[in-house]
């Protein structure tokens with residue numbers, strides 16, 4: 001498909017996966033159909049905004065390291081999720097980390113260009129009995145909208161069943177940074193967080209968040225706009241969340257980085273996850289017939305070094 005807005009949409013087979021590459025005058029985006037996983041997003045003349053591991057493997061049935069995997073219908077360890085989220089599963093002890101859909105086949109269901117933007121909609125097609133051990137009729141879909149300035153991801157969940165459903169979720173976005181030691185996130189100052197590396201104890205963020213070691217935290221009561229300042233690359237990445245007031249911030253640092261799949265030993269220096277989420281006291285309760293939309297818009301702004 002080509003378009004007067006100098007839009008290019010190309011389907012590409014990369015090893016075992018079908019991907020879609022979208023090129024506009026301003027940016028380039030790559031998405032894998034599996035998991036409806038955004039893999040990379042780079043604005044022309046800039047460093048990548050979304051980070052993809054140079055060791056990412058394009059294999060069926062496994063999530064790629066990097067991009068923006070979808071954690072749904074729960075985030076992280078199901079046994080650590082609120083009771084109402086656990087109760088949706090037949091065997092919470094056996095629920096896989098980060099939910100059920102990040103390594104399933106999804107399909108591109110719609111693609112439309114209008115108002116200087118292109119939107120791709122991916123849907124998960126699963127059996128009427130629902131997902132394995134999660135017997136609920138909730139249909140997720142992901143809309144990916146690329147306009148001249150921003151990339152917007154919206155994960156919609158519609159409850160087509162006749163019982164309420166509780167879920168947690170996250171847009172697990174990996175960002176590219178110049179050097180993890182030099183970036184900071186000012187907007188998290190004063191937020192409560194759960195430090196999963198300190199026995200899940202609750203703390204309060206003192207000043208801007210900076211990075212000096214392994215970090216794995218769930219921030220609560222987060223503001224709508226969060227900025228990742230990167231003076232060395234003279235930019236800040238802006239994240240505007242929609243219908244979310246919790247976020248996970250994660251960097252594996254050296255030791256955990258060595259244990260991760262599809263991850264170079266020094267990759268921890270170049271990436272950082274800020275995951276726009278609905279977790280803990282921010283989970284989603286979906287009445288029959290209701291729909292929830294979790295979203296994030298991403299863009300960059302110049303910054304003086």
Ligand SMILES: O=P(O)(O)OC[C@H]1O[C@@H](O)[C@H](O)[C@@H](O)[C@@H]1O
Pocket residue numbers: 076097098172216217248250260275
């Ligand atoms: O290796 P995975 O399953 O993609 O998870 C990556 C990370 O995802 C983060 O969301 C978690 O907070 C981390 O604890 C975890 O290590």
